[in-house]
Amino acid sequence: MAEMLLSRNIHVTFLVREGSYWNNVLPAEEAAMITEHIKEHHVDLRLSTELKEIKGDSNGNVCSVITTSGEEITCQFVGIAVGVSPNISFLKNTGIETDRGACVNEFFETNVPDIYAIGDCAQQKNPVPGRKAIEQIWYTGKMHGETLALTLRGERTAYNPGPFYNSAKFFDIEYQTYGTVNAEHGADEDNFFWQHENGKVGFRAVYKKESGIIVGFNTLGMRLRHALCNAWLQDGRSMDHVMENLAALNFDPEFSKKYEGDIAAGYLNKTGKIILPKKKRRYSLFT
Amino acid sequence: MTQIAVTEPSLSITEESKEQTLPQKVGGVCVAIGILALISAMSGAGKTYPALFFFLIIGFFSIGAVSYALPYFQGQAGIRNNGIMFKNMTSKGTIAWITAIALTGFYIIIYWYAWVFDGVIRIFDPLSRLLTNKPADQWFMYGAFYTLAVLLMGIRFIGKYRHSRYHVIRTVSVMFFQTGFAFLIPMILKKLNEPEYYFSYFWPLKYNYLFPSDVSSLVSSGKLGVFMVFWGAMMTFIATPLLTYKYGKRWYCSWVCGCGGLAETAGDPYRHLSDKSLKAWKIERWMVHSILVFITVTTLLLWINSYYKGGVLGSLSGFFAQWYGFFIGAVFSGVIGVGFYPIMGSRVWCRFGCPMAAVLGLFQRFKSKFRITTNGGQCISCGNCSTYCEMGIDVRWYAQRGQNIVRSSCVGCGICASVCPRGVLKLENGKEEGRFNDKPITIGKSNITVHL
Numbered sequence: 001m002a003e004m005l006l007s008r009n010i011h012v013t014f015l016v017r018e019g020s021y022w023n024n025v026l027p028a029e030e031a032a033m034i035t036e037h038i039k040e041h042h043v044d045l046r047l048s049t050e051l052k053e054i055k056g057d058s059n060g061n062v063c064s065v066i067t068t069s070g071e072e073i074t075c076q077f078v079g080i081a082v083g084v085s086p087n088i089s090f091l092k093n094t095g096i097e098t099d100r101g102a103c104v105n106e107f108f109e110t111n112v113p114d115i116y117a118i119g120d121c122a123q124q125k126n127p128v129p130g131r132k133a134i135e136q137i138w139y140t141g142k143m144h145g146e147t148l149a150l151t152l153r154g155e156r157t158a159y160n161p162g163p164f165y166n167s168a169k170f171f172d173i174e175y176q177t178y179g180t181v182n183a184e185h186g187a188d189e190d191n192f193f194w195q196h197e198n199g200k201v202g203f204r205a206v207y208k209k210e211s212g213i214i215v216g217f218n219t220l221g222m223r224l225r226h227a228l229c230n231a232w233l234q235d236g237r238s239m240d241h242v243m244e245n246l247a248a249l250n251f252d253p254e255f256s257k258k259y260e261g262d263i264a265a266g267y268l269n270k271t272g273k274i275i276l277p278k279k280k281r282r283y284s285l286f287t
Numbered sequence: 288m289t290q291i292a293v294t295e296p297s298l299s300i301t302e303e304s305k306e307q308t309l310p311q312k313v314g315g316v317c318v319a320i321g322i323l324a325l326i327s328a329m330s331g332a333g334k335t336y337p338a339l340f341f342f343l344i345i346g347f348f349s350i351g352a353v354s355y356a357l358p359y360f361q362g363q364a365g366i367r368n369n370g371i372m373f374k375n376m377t378s379k380g381t382i383a384w385i386t387a388i389a390l391t392g393f394y395i396i397i398y399w400y401a402w403v404f405d406g407v408i409r410i411f412d413p414l415s416r417l418l419t420n421k422p423a424d425q426w427f428m429y430g431a432f433y434t435l436a437v438l439l440m441g442i443r444f445i446g447k448y449r450h451s452r453y454h455v456i457r458t459v460s461v462m463f464f465q466t467g468f469a470f471l472i473p474m475i476l477k478k479l480n481e482p483e484y485y486f487s488y489f490w491p492l493k494y495n496y497l498f499p500s501d502v503s504s505l506v507s508s509g510k511l512g513v514f515m516v517f518w519g520a521m522m523t524f525i526a527t528p529l530l531t532y533k534y535g536k537r538w539y540c541s542w543v544c545g546c547g548g549l550a551e552t553a554g555d556p557y558r559h560l561s562d563k564s565l566k567a568w569k570i571e572r573w574m575v576h577s578i579l580v581f582i583t584v585t586t587l588l589l590w591i592n593s594y595y596k597g598g599v600l601g602s603l604s605g606f607f608a609q610w611y612g613f614f615i616g617a618v619f620s621g622v623i624g625v626g627f628y629p630i631m632g633s634r635v636w637c638r639f640g641c642p643m644a645a646v647l648g649l650f651q652r653f654k655s656k657f658r659i660t661t662n663g664g665q666c667i668s669c670g671n672c673s674t675y676c677e678m679g680i681d682v683r684w685y686a687q688r689g690q691n692i693v694r695s696s697c698v699g700c701g702i703c704a705s706v707c708p709r710g711v712l713k714l715e716n717g718k719e720e721g722r723f724n725d726k727p728i729t730i731g732k733s734n735i736t737v738h739l
Contacts, residue, residue, distance in 0.1 A: 007369040040363060138667050167665055169708045172365030172450070176665070176710075223710040226663025251662055251713055253704060255452040 001079045002043055003171060013044040013073055015051055017082075021170075026218075027183055027204065029193050033220055034170045036199055041171050054078055084136050086121040099123055101134050106158040108148050116151075118144035128161060130180060137166055163233035164216075165226065173200055178229040179216025181206050189215055192239070194266040196221070196259065203263055205242060212238040222259060223251035243267055243275040310357040317351030325407060333406035341410040345435065352439035359446030366450070366705050368675075376629065377556045383629035391626030398617050401425035418474040430470050433549065437465045440552035447555070453701055453714075457541060461548035469545045482508050484515045487543050489522040491582045492643035494616070497523065498586065498608070499593035531650035534716055535657025537699020539647060546636060549625065550677065551700055554633020558677035558702060561632035567679055571638050571696065578615060579645035585611055615640060634677045638696060648695030656716045657699065659692035661685055665711045672703035672712060686711050691724050 002012045018024060021038060023031035038045050046067065053066040064074045086101035097103040097111045101123030108116045119141040120134070127133040135141075143161055150157040168175045181204065185191045191206040201221035207214045213236045217229060228249055232242065242249070246260040260277040268274055307315070324343040327333070333340045375382045396403050401424075408428045415423035441462045448454035468487035477483045482505055490497035496505075496519040505512035530538045540547045588604035624636030637644050651657060659682070666689075672682035678696045682703045685692045692712075704712040 007367070139664060142664075165664065167667075167709045172363055174708075174710050223662070223713075226665055230663060251660075251710065253451060253453045253701070253713060254715065255456055257452070 001081060002038075003041075005077075005079075006041065006043070010077075011044070013046065013075070014038065015046050015049045015067060017048070017050050019048050021045075021047075024183055027181070027185075027191075027193070029195060030175070030202060030204070030218060030220055031183075033195065033199055033202055034173065034175075037171055037173050051078075051080070084120055086123070086134065088121055106160075107151060107156060108144060108159065116148055118148050124159075128159065131161065131164065139166060163230055165229070173221050174219075174223065176219045176224055177216065178224065178226070179206070179214065179233045181216035181218045185215075192267055192270055194259075194263045196262070201259060203259070205239060207239045212240060214239055214242055224249050225251040240273070240275055243273075244278055246277040247279060308358055310354045314351045314353075314355030314357075317347045317354060319351075321347035321351060328410055329404060329406045331406050333408075333410045337410045337412050341413060344407075344410065348435070349439060353442060356439075356443035356446050359443060360449065364450035366448070368706065371556070371559065377559075379560065379630055387626060387629045390628065391622055394622040394626050397425050397429055398621065404428065415474075418471070419477040421477065427474070430474070433545070434466050434470045436553045437545070437548045438462055440555065441548075444552050444555050448705060451701075451705055454705065457701070458552065460542045461551060464543045465545045465548045468543075476511075481511050482515060486515075486518060487545065489519045489527075490586070491523075491579065491646060492544070492641060493519075494582050494586065494611070494642075499589050527646065528650055528654075531647050531657075532655050533657075535655050535699050535714075536644070536647040536651045536695075536697065537657070537701075537714070540637065540644065540698035541700045544643075546620070546624065546641070547698065550633035550637065554628050554677070557628050557632050558634075558700075559632070559674050560630065561634060561638070561677050561679040563673060563676075563679045563681060568696075571679075574639045575641065575645045575648070578640055579642040581607070582611060582615075582642045632677055632679075634698070637698065638678050644696070644698075651697070652693060652695040655693075656719055656722070657693075658715065658717065658722050659685075659697070659699075659704070660713045660715055660717070661689055661691060662709075662711045662713065663689055665709050667709055669708060671706040671708065675702050675706045677702070682712070689724075691722060693723055 002014055005012050018031075020026075020028065020031040021035040026034065035045065035047070046069070050068045051065055052068050054062055055064045055066065055072075057063040062075060062078050064072050065078060066072050088098050088102055091098050091102060095112060096115060096117075101121050102110055102117035103125050104110055104117050104122050105125055106128075108118050108122060110117055120136045122134065122144065124131075124133045124135075135144075140161070144159065147157050147159050163179050165176070165178045167177070181191075185206050188209055189206055190209045191204060193202065193204045195202040202219065203222060204218040205214060206216045214232060216233070217224060225248070243264060246263060247258075250258070250260070264275060264277050321344055324340055324347060328340040328344060371377045374380075376386070377383070401408070404425060408423050408425055411423035411428050411431055414431065415421060415427050419427070441458050444458050445455055448458075464487050469485055473483045473485050484505075485493060488496070495501045496516075502516050505516050527539075541551060585604065585607040588607060592601050592604045619640040620636045624640070627635050666683070666686040668683060668687045670683050672686060673680070673684075676682050677700060678694075678698060680692070680694050680697060682692060686707075699714055701714050704710075704714060
């Protein structure tokens with residue numbers, strides 16, 4: 001919303017409840033990078049600040065807001081984006097079991113035959129291990145739909161997603177995540193983070209302390225090949241394997257700056273391990 | 288009654304921002320002066336003061352264009368197409384139509400009524416004498432304006448896409464080939480009394496280079512002429528299949544060809560206007576391959592006729608060649624090809640008419656290592672890729688099912704990959720095996736297979 005308003009030369013003040021942008025999902029370093037980037041685009045970003053009151057004029061239009069820091073900000077438009085919750089009030093007194101969302105099993109069946117629920121409003125009674133009961137992103141919505149479509153075509157199919165993945169774009173920085181990367185990694189996990197000095201490119205790998213098996217990736221400003229991430233996460237590859245084959249993982253456009261060397265150097269710094277990333281095979285004229 | 292202050296910008300998101308920045312105002316004024324100078328030159332002043340009007344016209348157009356392009360170099364680097372659907376010029380508004388009619392008119396005049404432009408042609412005499420030792424003609428003027436357009440709009444393009452090294456390098460390539468191979472070299476060859484030859488164009492695009500008449504006149508002009516014939520044949524029969532095998536059509540259509548060069552630079556503001564319908568795709572396939580058959584048959588007939596020196600075949604082949612030259616070579620590739628930019632997008636010729644595109648497309652589709660990989664399940668179906676595809680390919684259809692894009696019309700401009708908000712698309716050359724992956728499994732569902 002902020003990006004759209006800025007594209008029309010409309011000044012934006014952005015109130016963010018957390019101390020750093022989206023730091024309930026993004027680890028601290030990534031959150032800091034995005035916070036900086038938002039400011040670079042001349043958004044008046046107010047951290048640890050929430051909306052307290054909206055004031056209107058005599059025409060019923062908004063004329064200012066009051067924030068939790070006590071400041072009054074004049075404005076003509078207030079956009080509120082504080083997350084989604086299932087809108088299931090219309091299911092009251094229908095006999096369909098609801099909790100926070102419409103309750104479904106792994107086939108997306110509700111307790112009423114021939115009635116299904118998928119997407120943002122569906123709540124898995126027995127969530128897939130590692131996944132939330134209510135999944136509210138585009139990708140899971142799409143997978144729910146594709147799974148249910150098979151059932152409706154006659155092949156009763158259970159929801160069986162592979163490794164988690166998500167993506168976003170904050171102004172000019174693309175964000176990708178594969179596997180499980182939380183704001184704070186688990187007690188049995190370690191993580192390796194690398195950031196380019198320009199503050200616009202970052203790479204994080206989370207892995208099990210003991211075995212070195214990878215748990216998840218985050219990238220900012222760098223693209224990873226989904227098929228490969230998916231395969232490595234499913235196969236339980238190790239961090240060493242990842243570092244060795246970084247070049248294969250890269251999905252950036254041709255001629256893009258390569259960061260494998262820098263990332264390997266960063267890994268050496270952290271772990272003392274020298275892993276030389278394999279260079280991508282150069283095709284000869286006759287292959 | 289409270290009134291909203293007049294100075295506040297409109298919150299209507301469908302209105303373009305009316306405010307012009309200073310560089311844009313300066314740019315507009317310069318272009319206006321350039322147009323005034325152009326009209327004066329046309330009316331006769333160009334004959335009397337060629338050098339003065341040369342600098343006035345070229346100078347003000349250049350400063351104007353660069354000034355207008357300046358905002359693209361400012362601010363954060365990244366893809367932005369703000370206002371493109373609302374601005375008059377890029378959304379088939381009045382200004383776009385005026386531009387289209389003016390461009391079409393320019394082509395019609397230059398092909399069949401060149402005397403109308405005599406005043407402007409004269410301003411190029413000094414440059415023409417420098418490069419060719421001869422006075423300028425309408426084709427020199429055309430080449431000069433064409434090259435200038437690619438260079439100036441190329442600067443704008445580089446500003447807009449400066450975050451992408453691929454685009455910057457590709458644009459420099461296109462600027463280089465247009466300026467060097469499609470303007471300077473042929474002109475200097477003229478000066479050296481050698482054939483005026485365009486090394487970056489060959490059969491079937493520059494069809495006459497393999498016509499018996501051209502081949503014999505090139506061969507008889509000397510050693511360089513013989514080399515030129517070999518060069519043309521080598522490019523058509525060896526380089527084209529090889530390079531297209533390795534890199535796809537893009538090696539030519541987006542990196543070398545002048546038509547492509549203009550389309551990517553001057554045509555960049557219009558790429559979203561291409562027809563996306565299924566009907567257009569069907570028409571395009573019929574047209575472009577028919578034209579390829581037509582020019583192939585014509586070429587063969589001409590050679591057969593030159594061998595047998597017959598009468599019937601002679602007039603038939605001559606008629607084919609003339610007809611092709613007028614309708615395809617002139618009207619289609621020139622008048623419609625460029626004139627229609629602001630209304631139908633930048634690749635009308637490339638998509639519906641170019642026989643070279645047909646040949647390259649056949650190789651790309653059936654024997655090549657090039658594809659646009661779609662990154663697993665990452666597509667969010669926003670449709671930007673299909674919107675900005677200048678060839679009217681429904682890129683999104685492939686992306687959302689995780690299927691690689693292998694299409695004969697894809698010129699590999701790379702814009703779809705740039706406008707994608709999730710980095711789902713990657714132009715790459717890979718193994719031939721599995722290039723189509725046409726039974727795609729969107730990553731993330733371990734137990735689903737797509738039955739086709």
